[in-house]
Amino acid sequence: MATEALPTGQDVLNAARRLHGHVLRTPVLRNDALDEIAGAKLWFKCENLQTTGSFKIRGATNRLLQLSPAQREKGVVAFSSGNHAQGIARAAKNFRMPALIVMPSDAPAIKVEGVRRDGAEIRLYDREHESREEIAAEETEKRGATLVPSFDDPYIIAGQGSAGVEFGQQMRDANTQLDHIICCAGGGGLITGLALGYRQFDPDISIWTAEPEAHDDWRRSLAADRIEVNAPGTRSICDAILTPSPGKLTWALGRELLAGGCAVCDDRIEEAMRLAFRHLKLVVEPGGAAALACALFDLPEAAKGKSVGVVLSGGNVDPAQYARILAD
Incomplete structure (x- = not known):
């Protein structure tokens, strides 16, 4: 595909x-x-x-299973208010990959805690004044990582x-x-x-x-x-x-x-x-x-x-x- x-x-x-x-x-x-x-x-x-x-763990796992060993080593970046974030964090943990999640500062605490518990790095942003897409793109380029969108990906x-x-x-x-x-x-x-x-x-x-x-x-x-x-x-x-x-x-x-x-x-x-x-x-x-x-x-x-x-x-x-x- x-x-x-x-x-x-x-x-x-x-x-x-x-x-x-x-x-x-x-x-x-x-x-x-x-x-x-x-x-x-x-x-x-x-x-x-x-x-x-x-x-969300379904799509996250299916996407990460497509990555090559070299891509897995570089890790993934995602942006989400919570459920996609947790799905990516858990899938990355299961496959022993680094993950950075860009999350709004007002995301529900239970979702932020879930991401942290699975060992992913979190970058908080102000949804009124910052663009999560821009932040994620910058981090992806800086790390050589793979950006994993929350929905618009086959x-x-x-x-x-x-x-x-x-x-x-x-x-x-x-x-x-x-x-x-x-x-x-x-x-x-x-x-x-x-x-x-x-x-x-x-x-x-x-x-x-x-x-x-x-x-x-x-x-x-x-x-x-x-x-x-x-x-x-x-x-x-x-x-x-x-x-x-x-x-x-x-x-x-x-x-x-x-x-x-x-x-x-x-x-x-x-x-x-x-x-x-x-x-x-x-x-x-x-x-x-x-x-x-x-x-x-x-x-x-x-x-x-x-x-x-x-x-x-x-x-x-x-x-x-x-x-x-x-x-x-």
């Missing part, structure tokens, strides 16, 4: 085989109480229980798509056909990879993006059939999925593979986190709960009464923030 080529379904199947033994096969759960709220039969793919607490997309392959296998084993899947969308690496992977089992599946309504670039882009950008300074509690717009590669895939977008306010996302704790006994971070919130409170009309897959993409929530949300 050429560096900038769009990944294919076969690339995702290859990545799933390559990642066997490197990542967890996360469970799929059900809950009748949440079905009743949603008005649909929901199946939860629990990537919040993945190694490092999110799906190997990252293919690796994330291994979650879709797993989900398809698990639904096949359950003798159940999903009609729809709802998945969070930031840069789009997970949802487009997931679409490629799951479509190997069901080419007719309808897949919907989930976003906070103040940061709904995917929903607007899919509706307009062109890339839409979020206004500068827009914020949400969903730190993990606050990218300015879809990526170049992910948009090229998403406009062909995705059915449309859903979006809910932060209050609904917090309610979804409480419901996940109450009914599933799961810790889900705000960005990871966006798909659940959309399934419960903004389910597409076509999905009502149907079987709907919901991807719980991460569980790395700041403890103080989570305690406040549960107490509300």
